[in-house]
Amino acid sequence: MNAKKFEVAACPEMWEGLDMDVARFDKARLMLGETYEKLFLSQTRRPEKMAYFDDMISGIFGGRIKEILTVKKSGKPVVGTFCVYIPEEIVVAAGGVCIGLCGGSPGSIPDAEKILPRNICPMVKSAYGFKAGRICPYFQVVDFVYGETTCDAKKKTWEILDRLVPTHVMEIPQMKRARDRALWLEEVKDFKTKVEEISGSAVSKDNLAGAVRLINNKRRALQRLTKLRANNPAPISGRDALLIEQIAFYDEPERFAVKVNELCDELEDRVKEGRGAVGAECPRVMVSGTPMALPNWKIHNLLESAGAVVVNEESCIGTRYFKDLIAEDGGSMDEQLANLTDRYMRIDCSCFTPNDERVDQVLKEYRQSKAQGILHYSLQFCHTYNIEEIKIREACEGEGIPYLAIETDYSAEDAGQLQTRIEAFLEQIGD
Ligand code: BJ8
Numbered sequence: 054m055n056a057k058k059f060e061v062a063a064c065p066e067m068w069e070g071l072d073m074d075v076a077r078f079d080k081a082r083l084m085l086g087e088t089y090e091k092l093f094l095s096q097t098r099r100p101e102k103m104a105y106f107d108d109m110i111s112g113i114f115g116g117r118i119k120e121i122l123t124v125k126k127s128g129k130p131v132v133g134t135f136c137v138y139i140p141e142e143i144v145v146a147a148g149g150v151c152i153g154l155c156g157g158s159p160g161s162i163p164d165a166e167k168i169l170p171r172n173i174c175p176m177v178k179s180a181y182g183f184k185a186g187r188i189c190p191y192f193q194v195v196d197f198v199y200g201e202t203t204c205d206a207k208k209k210t211w212e213i214l215d216r217l218v219p220t221h222v223m224e225i226p227q228m229k230r231a232r233d234r235a236l237w238l239e240e241v242k243d244f245k246t247k248v249e250e251i252s253g254s255a256v257s258k259d260n261l262a263g264a265v266r267l268i269n270n271k272r273r274a275l276q277r278l279t280k281l282r283a284n285n286p287a288p289i290s291g292r293d294a295l296l297i298e299q300i301a302f303y304d305e306p307e308r309f310a311v312k313v314n315e316l317c318d319e320l321e322d323r324v325k326e327g328r329g330a331v332g333a334e335c336p337r338v339m340v341s342g343t344p345m346a347l348p349n350w351k352i353h354n355l356l357e358s359a360g361a362v363v364v365n366e367e368s369c370i371g372t373r374y375f376k377d378l379i380a381e382d383g384g385s386m387d388e389q390l391a392n393l394t395d396r397y398m399r400i401d402c403s404c405f406t407p408n409d410e411r412v413d414q415v416l417k418e419y420r421q422s423k424a425q426g427i428l429h430y431s432l433q434f435c436h437t438y439n440i441e442e443i444k445i446r447e448a449c450e451g452e453g454i455p456y457l458a459i460e461t462d463y464s465a466e467d468a469g470q471l472q473t474r475i476e477a478f479l480e481q482i483g484d
Contacts, residue, residue: 059090059107062115067122071193078188081160082114085348092354096290098330100323102316103293109300117303118190124150125194130251133191133198133218135180135207137369137400138225140393142379143245145306146264147252152191153302154198155370156180157346159463161188168213173206174434175462176346181210184217191303192218196251199244201225203404204437221247227405229398238394245390258386265379265389271306272375274313279372281320282364283423286329287337288320291363292353293330298370299347331362336482339424341367341415341445343432349463352430352471359475361482365422367415368430373400376414403437411441412448419454426455426482428475433462455481 061082068075089110093103109117125131130149134141141151156179164182183189197219200211214220223240226233249255278297281288297316301309323329338361340352345368353363366372379396383389401411419427429445431438442458449456457478461467 059086059094060111061086061089061113062111064115064118067115067118068190068193071118071190072187073190073193074187077186078114078190081158081188084160085110088348088350092292092350093296096292096330098328099293100289100316100319100330102312102319105312105315106293106297106300109304110296113303114190118194120305121150121152121191121194124148125196128253130197130248131195132248133195135198136201136203136225137374138201138203138397138402139199139223140241140244140397142261142264142268142393143241143248143256145267146256146261147248147254148260149248149252150305152195153346154180154183154189154192154195155302155344155346156183157299157349157463158183161186162463164188169210172434173210174204174432176344176432177206177210179346179463181214184214197221199223199247203402204435206434225402225404229405234394234398237398238390241390241394241397258384258389261386261389262381262383265381265383265393267306267310269378269381271301271310271313272378274310274317275301275375277317278313278320279365279375279422281317281324283421284324284329285337285423286327286331286333286335287362287364288323288329289316290330290357291338291340291366292350292357295345295350295353295363295366295370298366298374299345301374302370303347331357335360335362336479337362337364337423337425338428338479338482339363339365339367339419339422339426340371340428340430341418342430342442343435343438344369344371345430346370351461351463351465351468352428352459355468355471355475356428356479359472359479361475361479364424365418367418369400369402372414372418373402403441408441409444412444415445416448416452426457426478428478429456429458431458431460433460 132144133154144151161182162178164186165178184192200222202208202224211220211222377396377399380392383392
């Protein structure tokens, strides 16, 4: 397909202006390009419309940062987040940009381990390390970041991160009673106030209604993509679908939705013609669990290199991000904020207790995606997902669903051992 060598574009002058460690970052840029070429561009039978997403990766540290800088220069807020609980609609309503800053790379972890404990989640360490090492242009471009109180690793890291970048924290309730919803509504209002303070202007109800429609459309496009993956043969690889779900946290939302829909048009044609990204005999696997932040492609790569196809991600970089929409019938600001609060309270993160709706959701998505097995993925030291895994496993056993649970980090050290376990799991599906 792409004869010419793929490269992630360099913008050293812009990075210099963002106070980055340019020499070090440039090496990471080259490595990302090489990995991308190997994992993504080597795939045969790729949809043509993936070209846009290839370009996004090529411009991820260049063109997209320039766009965000333009918004910033116009006085609009640029907000970094680490959790799908932070209501991006409010940032968009203020004319700003909301960016997901979760870390998915092992390269920044040594920077974090200079200060943070080693035995915490790699996603938290990777994100912190990107800022500490000044090796992420997105971290350098944000006005401030918004953390949350979902897990211990995150909420205590925010106190340390605040030394490097202004860090605010939303309190996410841990239960879903009426009083927890009331708390969350207050947190949403405080978030809106903070965003307004930074942008220097109030968010109007019309702007909020427009932002809700815009982000709903982005989520709808991702829902459409997910539905298409339920076809056999799968019209798109799991790797490519995951990539799109990751890009959803960086790209301009309106353009992104258009491009995902264009891709879906092509996938619909493929489905009609019975053309897949893989053969119909490929074992179909659903991945469930902790999010996989860019550029974490470890599990999808292992699964698909072993001959499977991933057909669903029950994850925050996956369906948990887009399965629910905000009701668009709110008129007043209060009604709209109530609608928004209700939608966000439906996110079934394992930080909630009890959280049985997630178990039901996993089974529902398993059936909808026409998967043949579930791989539960938990990042190392994520206690809530690791413990909730017990209930997911029991539910799968009850339904006779082939199941494999993996706890891992970002290193390649366990790749051989994981490969063996994955191969045995795929054999089990084939039996
Ligand atoms: S709503 S899943 S994005 S918290 S994996 S950092 S919980 S130790 S990412 Fe998450 Fe929001 Fe929940 Fe979703 Fe902590 Fe666990 Fe690490 Fe996690």
